[in-house]
Structure formats: C-alpha cells, structure tokens
Amino acid sequence: MRPEEAIEKGIDLESLKKEQRKLSKSVSQKDTLNEPIQKIAGIIAETTGKDILAVVVLLDEQFNVIEKHYSLQRPKLPYIPGFRAFRELPAILDAYGKLENEPDVIFVLGHGIAHPNGLGIASHLGISIQKPVIGVAKSIVFGKEKENKVYNGKKIISEKLKTKECSNPVYVSIGNQICLKSAIELTKRFTREPHKMPEPIVEARKFAKEVKEEII
Numbered sequence: 001m002r003p004e005e006a007i008e009k010g011i012d013l014e015s016l017k018k019e020q021r022k023l024s025k026s027v028s029q030k031d032t033l034n035e036p037i038q039k040i041a042g043i044i045a046e047t048t049g050k051d052i053l054a055v056v057v058l059l060d061e062q063f064n065v066i067e068k069h070y071s072l073q074r075p076k077l078p079y080i081p082g083f084r085a086f087r088e089l090p091a092i093l094d095a096y097g098k099l100e101n102e103p104d105v106i107f108v109l110g111h112g113i114a115h116p117n118g119l120g121i122a123s124h125l126g127i128s129i130q131k132p133v134i135g136v137a138k139s140i141v142f143g144k145e146k147e148n149k150v151y152n153g154k155k156i157i158s159e160k161l162k163t164k165e166c167s168n169p170v171y172v173s174i175g176n177q178i179c180l181k182s183a184i185e186l187t188k189r190f191t192r193e194p195h196k197m198p199e200p201i202v203e204a205r206k207f208a209k210e211v212k213e214e215i216i
Helices: 003-008 013-024 084-096 121-129 180-189 199-214
Strands: 039-048 051-060 065-073 105-109 133-137 144-146 149-152 155-161 170-176
Touching: 003 013, 013 121, 039 084, 039 199, 051 084, 051 199, 065 084, 065 199, 084 121, 105 121, 105 199, 121 133, 121 170, 133 180, 155 180, 170 180
Parallel strands: 039 105, 105 133
Antiparallel strands: 039 051, 051 065, 133 170, 144 149, 149 155, 155 170
C-alpha cells in the first residue's frame, strides 16, 4: 500500500515515523559480541496469503541446525514501504521467543540503520531483544551508493558486499550492538558456497518453504 493510501485509510504514519526516530536513538553501533561465536540465528518474515510467516533457525558454528521455530500471525497493518517492522515484528518476536538457546548473533533478511528513519526491521528487532543483530538485504531502499558504501549524507549506513561470483551483491547494515566492520566480517565468515546469503538466512528460507508446503 502506498503511503498516500494508508493516510486516506486513517493510518497515522507521522506517529509511526516519530516512533521510529525515537527508537533509532537506542541503536548501539558498538560490539557486544564475545568470541567464540557458537550459536548463530537467521530470521526472515514474509507474507503468506493474508498472514505473516516468521521463522527463526538457530545454527552452531559448523552450520548444524540446533533449533527452528515459526509463527503465523494475521498482521494489524497492511504493507507500507518504510514501516515493515510494525507489520512483521509481532510474528518475529513470537517465533524468537520459542528458542530454548540464546544466539550469540542474529542475521535478519532486511535492513538495519539503512532506513529513512534509521530503524529498519533488523534494528527494530535488535533493540526489542537487546542482542547483536545484522541486517542483510538484496538491494538498498535508502541512501546513496558510492564505492561499495551507502551514505546518508556523510554517514555510512550500509556496505555492498560481493559474496558470490557471477551473482548480485548483498547490502550489510548494523542492526544493533555491532559495528559495521564486524557485521561485514561476520557476514563473510558465515556465508559459504554456493550461497550468497549468510547460512543462517539460507536455512531460515529453507525452513519457511517447508512450513508453507507442509502446514499452510
């Protein structure tokens, strides 16, 4: 739904923007990671019919699946560009809450601070659960790209990363409790051929497909 249509339907986008800007001030760009990293989570959320399907998969450092959970919820808001988290975060938090083990770091398919109001879904999740979160996306939605970096004015908000030959790059951004340098290093560390996305996200996508085929 376009923002203009949302406003016509009585959705207060200005209040949502103000909330995003307020919450963005809580995002930490300092590392809180402790090595060795032993448990890595991947999270994705997507629309399935009229519902939001959110999945979380937890891997060990050898990429073995430790846990996988999902949540299927009817969203309270339609999809509006820039406000994805308000639609998908409830299902993500429900799926995440089912984990029995705590991840050391989390990869989310989506943006972190590379967002018009500094609070993409990876950052919104990161401050909600107070964990190190990295956003990995297929394309940019905000900012200007120059020499493999994406800027908001003079501030670097994302970095383009070529993880696979003969494939489009991914864009890595800070979610919470991590610096961009560490986010890039961990994205490289936890990506393996033939995939271009980090393995936790790859496994989360596989699980989402299983859920849709077997349950939905």
